[in-house]
Amino acid sequence: MPNQNPLPDLEAAGTDEVSWITKKDYVSIRSLDFYPDNETKAETKARLKHAVRIQRESYGTGSKHSG
Amino acid sequence: MPFWLDDELLFRLNYGPASSQDIERVKTQNGKSNYFPLFPRNIITSNRATITLLDRPLATKYVAALYGKTDTRSMESVSRSLISEFGYNTASIKTYSLVWVENFVVYHVWNKYYSSSILGEETRPSMAAVVMDMLDMIEYFNSIDRSTRPKALSEWLADFLASHSLQSLRTDKDFDHNWACEGYLADLFSIVACLPRDEYSTLGPPVELGWDPNVDATVSGRISVGRSSTSLLSKSFPGPEVFGFPDVPAVEEKGFVSLEDLDASFIESGAFRFRLTNRIGQHLMVDSDNNIYLYKNAEKLTVRAAGDVDFTDHPLSLEIYGAHTWRGYETVYWLC
Numbered sequence: 050m051p052n053q054n055p056l057p058d059l060e061a062a063g064t065d066e067v068s069w070i071t072k073k074d075y076v077s078i079r080s081l082d083f084y085p086d087n088e089t090k091a092e093t094k095a096r097l098k099h100a101v102r103i104q105r106e107s108y109g110t111g112s113k114h115s116g
Numbered sequence: 117m118p119f120w121l122d123d124e125l126l127f128r129l130n131y132g133p134a135s136s137q138d139i140e141r142v143k144t145q146n147g148k149s150n151y152f153p154l155f156p157r158n159i160i161t162s163n164r165a166t167i168t169l170l171d172r173p174l175a176t177k178y179v180a181a182l183y184g185k186t187d188t189r190s191m192e193s194v195s196r197s198l199i200s201e202f203g204y205n206t207a208s209i210k211t212y213s214l215v216w217v218e219n220f221v222v223y224h225v226w227n228k229y230y231s232s233s234i235l236g237e238e239t240r241p242s243m244a245a246v247v248m249d250m251l252d253m254i255e256y257f258n259s260i261d262r263s264t265r266p267k268a269l270s271e272w273l274a275d276f277l278a279s280h281s282l283q284s285l286r287t288d289k290d291f292d293h294n295w296a297c298e299g300y301l302a303d304l305f306s307i308v309a310c311l312p313r314d315e316y317s318t319l320g321p322p323v324e325l326g327w328d329p330n331v332d333a334t335v336s337g338r339i340s341v342g343r344s345s346t347s348l349l350s351k352s353f354p355g356p357e358v359f360g361f362p363d364v365p366a367v368e369e370k371g372f373v374s375l376e377d378l379d380a381s382f383i384e385s386g387a388f389r390f391r392l393t394n395r396i397g398q399h400l401m402v403d404s405d406n407n408i409y410l411y412k413n414a415e416k417l418t419v420r421a422a423g424d425v426d427f428t429d430h431p432l433s434l435e436i437y438g439a440h441t442w443r444g445y446e447t448v449y450w451l452c
Binding site for chain 1: 123139
């Protein structure tokens with residue numbers, strides 16, 4: 050069943066708006082329950098939390114990582 | 117503070133479960149595109165290349181699978197110290213591959229009208245699930261011996277699907293395996309293979325084959341709808357054809373013809389004119405206006421370093437295959 054109606058050519062239309070996406074178009078994301086490098090769910094969460102905290106702190110200090 | 121710099125949101129998008137509101141938050145803000153316009157014109161105005169949703173260890177794995185051991189933030193004209201933990205190296209051509217992956221998940225996999233019978237009508241796989249399947253796909257195609265008899269890409273994809281338990285596919289219902297190969301998996305392949313959207317496009321992958329037949333329901337009338345080419349599916353692999361490059365014919369030697377006098381000035385003194393092209397397939401082709409096309413590598417590293425690059429486009433540069441894992445195939449070996 051090859052696709053006959055691919056994405057609109059927004060570049061040709063000269064717009065980057067996404068007004069054609071409406072709320073009814075949204076779906077939710079199901080759980081994977083599989084994490085990289087044999088991490089547990091808790092370890093993955095903790096790693097992400099730590100990385101984000103470091104990054105957010107750099108925004109506050111205006112460090113070189115704030116861009 | 118960027119809205120996306122939220123560990124809970126990043127976790128949900130990568131590993132699920134996430135709500136439709138989470139996806140809406142990523143896609144739009146105040147009714148307009150957020151930092152993820154579908155086709156941002158360049159990273160200075162869109163800031164796209166500095167926003168990263170994919171969990172960093174997975175991003176590193178993906179780039180390493182494609183290009184060998186590397187850091188997604190590393191070198192290539194930019195000191196690592198200048199790139200943040202969540203940053204991309206805008207000077208690196210490898211950034212294209214990551215932006216293509218993230219955009220594909222956000223705008224295709226998480227679109228209700230994209231491969232809905234394959235990925236699920238109401239729920240979709242998380243970003244990590246899709247990337248894990250892409251990693252499997254890279255490994256699978258890496259395992260194909262170069263001397264194997266070439267066959268159509270659709271056949272390879274069917275074998276890949278049959279031999280793997282993919283994380284991103286729905287498990288609650290059976291689905292049409294042919295449609296999965298000719299749509300979603302072909303799109304995945306195009307991203308992994310760094311193919312342009314089609315042979316005439318400057319846009320990057322995917323090749324847009326996985327949209328539901330009723331995708332018209334999602335677009336307004338003012339946006340023109342093109343037709344995706346399905347020619348990729350019948351192209352053979354291993355070989356250069358699947359990458360959009362024709363086989364190079366053997367050079368026929370003819371002793372009575374001297375080519376030494378046929379330099380550029382001699383040729384231009386007649387009816388022909390040289391024109392540059394960024395498509396290698398057009399190299400030395402002559403059109404009906406007597407233009408002879410010469411291939412020119414389109415994008416230079418200095419341009420990316422300056423930041424004036426749209427990472428959703430295709431660089432149309434052979435540099436993207438310079439260290440690509442499939443460079444070893446004759447597919448792209450002669451190109452690099």
